[in-house]
Amino acid sequence: MIKSLNDMNPEESGRVCEIKGGQGLINRLNSLGIRTGKKITKVSSMLLHGPVTIQIDRTKVAIGFGMAGKIFVEVDKQP
Amino acid sequence: MIKILLMGNPNVGKSVIFSRLTGVRVVSSNYPGTTVSYTSGFMKIDNRLVEIIDVPGTYTLEPTCEAERIASEMLKTGDIVINIVDATNLERNLYLTLQLMEMKIPMIVALNMWDDTKHRGISINLEKLREILGIPVIPTSGLTGQGIKDLVTDISKAVSPPSPVRSRDERWSSVGSITDQVQQISHRHHRWFERLEDASVKPKTGIVIAAAVLACSFMVIRFIGEFLINYLFDPIFNFLWLPALMKLSTFMGKSGLLHDVIVGKLFDGEIHFIESFGLLSSGLYVPFAMVLPYIISFYFILGLLEDTGYLPRLAVLLDTAMHKVGLHGFAIIPSLLGFGCNVPAVMATRVLESKRERFIAATLISIAVPCASAQAMIFGLVGKYGGQYVAIVYATLLLVWIILGILLNRMLKGFSPELLIEIPPYRIPPWGTVMQKLWGRTRGFLIEAVPIILAAVLVINILFVFGIFDYIAAFTAPVIKGVLGLPEESVTAIIIGLLRKDAALGMLALSAMTAKQMVIGSVVLTMFFPCIATVIVLFRELGLKDFLKSAGIMLLSSMTAGGILNVIL
Numbered sequence: 001m002i003k004s005l006n007d008m009n010p011e012e013s014g015r016v017c018e019i020k021g022g023q024g025l026i027n028r029l030n031s032l033g034i035r036t037g038k039k040i041t042k043v044s045s046m047l048l049h050g051p052v053t054i055q056i057d058r059t060k061v062a063i064g065f066g067m068a069g070k071i072f073v074e075v076d077k078q079p
Numbered sequence: 080m081i082k083i084l085l086m087g088n089p090n091v092g093k094s095v096i097f098s099r100l101t102g103v104r105v106v107s108s109n110y111p112g113t114t115v116s117y118t119s120g121f122m123k124i125d126n127r128l129v130e131i132i133d134v135p136g137t138y139t140l141e142p143t144c145e146a147e148r149i150a151s152e153m154l155k156t157g158d159i160v161i162n163i164v165d166a167t168n169l170e171r172n173l174y175l176t177l178q179l180m181e182m183k184i185p186m187i188v189a190l191n192m193w194d195d196t197k198h199r200g201i202s203i204n205l206e207k208l209r210e211i212l213g214i215p216v217i218p219t220s221g222l223t224g225q226g227i228k229d230l231v232t233d234i235s236k237a238v239s240p241p242s243p244v245r246s247r248d249e250r251w252s253s254v255g256s257i258t259d260q261v262q263q264i265s266h267r268h269h270r271w272f273e274r275l276e277d278a279s280v281k282p283k284t285g286i287v288i289a290a291a292v293l294a295c296s297f298m299v300i301r302f303i304g305e306f307l308i309n310y311l312f313d314p315i316f317n318f319l320w321l322p323a324l325m326k327l328s329t330f331m332g333k334s335g336l337l338h339d340v341i342v343g344k345l346f347d348g349e350i351h352f353i354e355s356f357g358l359l360s361s362g363l364y365v366p367f368a369m370v371l372p373y374i375i376s377f378y379f380i381l382g383l384l385e386d387t388g389y390l391p392r393l394a395v396l397l398d399t400a401m402h403k404v405g406l407h408g409f410a411i412i413p414s415l416l417g418f419g420c421n422v423p424a425v426m427a428t429r430v431l432e433s434k435r436e437r438f439i440a441a442t443l444i445s446i447a448v449p450c451a452s453a454q455a456m457i458f459g460l461v462g463k464y465g466g467q468y469v470a471i472v473y474a475t476l477l478l479v480w481i482i483l484g485i486l487l488n489r490m491l492k493g494f495s496p497e498l499l500i501e502i503p504p505y506r507i508p509p510w511g512t513v514m515q516k517l518w519g520r521t522r523g524f525l526i527e528a529v530p531i532i533l534a535a536v537l538v539i540n541i542l543f544v545f546g547i548f549d550y551i552a553a554f555t556a557p558v559i560k561g562v563l564g565l566p567e568e569s570v571t572a573i574i575i576g577l578l579r580k581d582a583a584l585g586m587l588a589l590s591a592m593t594a595k596q597m598v599i600g601s602v603v604l605t606m607f608f609p610c611i612a613t614v615i616v617l618f619r620e621l622g623l624k625d626f627l628k629s630a631g632i633m634l635l636s637s638m639t640a641g642g643i644l645n646v647i648l
Contacts, residue, residue, distance in 0.1 A: 024143075031174065032501060051395050051398045060502040061502065
């Protein structure tokens with residue numbers, strides 16, 4: 001099932017399948033290791049449209065709510 | 080002279096390696112973006128002096144913020160690059176490595192945090208990596224010093240192998256194929272440490288942890304500060320310095336111009352360390368016995384928070400709230416630095432992406448974040464009237480920070496960019512670095528602040544003698560007395576506040592003040608204008624136009640806040 005990062009539940013994981021954003025956004029996300037095909041696990045999201053924290057390889061990255069909504073993940077593992 | 084650049088992703092330990100190579104102590108912390116400007120130092124290689132430059136961390140050579148822009152600019156000036164790579168994050172780090180190789184500049188790779196790879200279940204085939212990249216790769220550990228010697232001997236082997244210029248996607252696919260070939264990650268169980276890492280970015284547990292961390296920090300800062308004052312600095316001044324100073328006073332005849340400048344005015348034949356206002360009384364007591372203890376305790380706790388890696392988590396928690404004032408969560412880190420000193424705090428705003436954000440953050444810091452010097456004086460002077468008055472000062476500043484932030488966010492064009500940061504793993508702070516950093520910052524205070532405080536005391540005394548303050552006081556009385564309800568001579572304190580906050584607040588204590596006046600005076604002094612050092616940095620960071628804007632906001636908001644307090648208290 002394809003979900004945006006915001007719609008994923010904590011501890012769900014899957015592979016990034018699409019980033020719906022401009023070159024600038026894709027650039028910044030790529031430089032932190034977030035790009036299509038990468039396996040990621042959602043750690044948490046803050047209340048009131050706060051940032052989403054994900055685990056990618058051995059790093060954790062916090063992503064603002066708006067950006068997180070543009071990152072789509074093919075979820076393959078429910079907690 | 081040959082220039083060697085240390086380059087790499089943020090938070091991979093460049094500054095620690097820089098210190099190891101050059102012996103120059105620089106501030107390092109466990110969060111991305113500690114180094115926002117470059118630092119340079121020198122070392123000898125084969126008896127030749129070379130310059131080593133610690134470049135701000137960057138993920139890519141296509142810059143996304145001011146600190147990264149500085150980094151890519153600097154690349155043009157270097158002869159050799161030492162690319163510091165975080166061995167525990169090979170894939171992401173190699174992207175920059177490939178980009179640097181395309182720039183055709185001789186380089187070697189330091190595979191840092193090598194000691195961390197084992198317990199993280201990562202194994203890297205060094206030979207293979209060297210072979211693929213075609214440049215020397217040296218495993219290092221900045222913290223233990225492992226591999227630093229090899230790094231130095233291998234600098235001369237830096238090469239620039241032929242490397243095709245690739246597109247972004249091509250680069251990532253090369254990175255992917257390299258990591259597949261050289262790296263193996265074995266599965267291992269969650270350590271309790273990592274559970275704690277996750278708990279601090281989950282909403283419920285995160286808020287509890289943040290509240291506990293902040294409350295503890297505040298209490299420990301006060302405890303250490305007061306302990307140092309009561310059991311170390313006050314006894315030294317009262318039992319050792321005071322008798323010596325009294326002898327000097329008697330020797331100088333207990334009065335007269337020179338006596339008053341050097342020793343200070345006597346009250347009932349006694350020296351009063353705050354009110355006497357001589358170079359050797361207040362001029363030393365204020366920086367050493369009132370401010371220094373809090374500088375030590377604040378920076379000790381801040382250093383611990385920085386090195387554990389907790390601060391970025393606080394940024395995540397506060398992100399939603401910070402957006403209301405036009406900033407994102409990461410701006411909390413420069414703001415917290417401001418509670419120590421506004422100068423590094425304003426510099427640290429460079430990690431923020433947009434000009435708008437930097438303007439808001441820098442303005443809010445200079446207006447509503449009292450530095451350790453100001454706070455020490457607020458506790459010392461306002462605290463005498465009772466803790467509730469200190470609370471009023473802090474509550475007012477917090478309120479100003481919020482209201483002003485909301486206003487600036489509404490009025491300035493543009494929007495606040497979103498948070499996007501790497502959250503570093505927790506690390507147990509190495510005592511050596513914590514203490515080194517504390518010493519560096521304390522030394523900074525002593526070297527920069529003490530001479531200015533002494534100069535301020537001297538200037539005040541001279542201006543008093545010539546009656547210049549009376550003239551200014553008469554001139555500004557309508558505002559000072561009418562709007563703020565302060566005694567007209569307190570304008571002198573406000574003027575001195577342009578130099579330093581501690582000396583200025585000390586001056587405020589000279590005139591007989593009610594609790595209300597002391598509260599208003601402290602608030603106005605804190606907000607009105609930052610000290611001279613901050614003004615200079617602010618001007619440099621914002622440019623003339625924005626600096627003037629910021630200064631206007633300071634003037635307007637301090638008078639408004641002071642005026643309102645005068646009416647409602």
